[in-house]
Amino acid sequence: MCVAVPVEIIEIQENEAVVNYGGVKKLVNISLLEDVKVGDYVLLHAGCALYKIDEEEAMKTLALFQEILECNEG
């Protein structure tokens, strides 16, 4: 039940947004977030969006993985 999933925001209506939930449109509460816009990916849990996924940070994490792989010591 703790499972939280990333979903894409399709439409915003005040405190709620329509998201794409595995191909199905679903209305979720977005009042815990600031400045979300259509096209953003958010983490959805129990009917509420909890966080806006930061793709730039994801790329930084990937770069860190690469850096570790390329460093020679064990």
Add this chain to the structure above:
Amino acid sequence: MKYLNQMRDINLIKGMLEKVVLKSKTQVNIMEVCGTHTMAIFKSGIRELLPPTIKLISGPGCPVCVTPQSYIDTAIMLSKRKDVIITTFGDMMRVPGSESSLQREKALGGNVKVVFSPLDAVRIAKENPQYNVVFLAIGFETTAPTVALSIEMAYKENIKNYSILSSIKTMPNTMKALVVDEEININGFICPGHVSTIIGEKPYGFLAKDYNIPAVIAGFETVDILMALYSLLEMLENGEYKVKNHYSRLVSYEGNKKAQEIINNVFETSDSNWRGIGKVEGTGLQLRNKYKDFNAVVKLDIVEAQEKPIKGCICGDIIKGKNNPLDCPYFAKTCTPINPIGACMVSEEGTCAAYYKYRGSST
């Protein structure tokens, strides 16, 4: 979400696994606190590929599993009342109480509805003014803000027939209780990912500072988990105890402040009851006085059920990481996901259920 494909690149995963294997020199015990991590670890198969020097211990992060027996019995008792509609997350339906389950009570005519969100429970309350709608509020910090939202919504809209039976728990103090338990001997933590989304990196600082235990906040991709292990091994090797955040795509230092605010408005810290463990200081949330009318126990004048532990089920020790399911004589014999004896076999995130599904043979 382009990054996901790159994170799932097989060469990246292989390379990272090799790094972990090379880094592992002495015996270490690493706890993954969160049930979703337990599931992800089993699913990825890395458990079998790690060197025997790394022992992964599954922690208490499955909300259904840690909810005490007495709570389920109280919910079952309530479901028999004609003036009540019980609303719950689906996972709770099959958890065995001492004599029945919510699923069974529903089949026998009990008014039990599965909801996706506590906000749906508020809607049901609005539509059914003649009933008291009770939401079974279980979960950790991930779920707490949504429950708090439902309470604020009901308060503002003056919905008087909505209440919660609360058993919400919080993580940092729970981890502290595990650290001071010498029998468990944890050397490092993989912190719960989505709890951290809400509370941020900050509240784990004491682990490194006061107890010399490194902690890594990690995502749920295989490579995330391997990276967490690598970072923990590296910190242990260098005697450098820190909290590292490798899940910055979903976790910031401060967390989600708006969510924290609403939790603090509605709830205050309390002790909490854990399955098979009992009361643990400062590990729960209870409604503040302002919202006391939304506490089902007070509102519906409930006499809460007594704790009747299930004989032989060692869920409590499994939650604490002292034992694993293979130590339980019922595991995969009389206790299976279809016929669960304890809660840890019910939820997908439960340690017994994960062991059963993926047939983990090593510890």
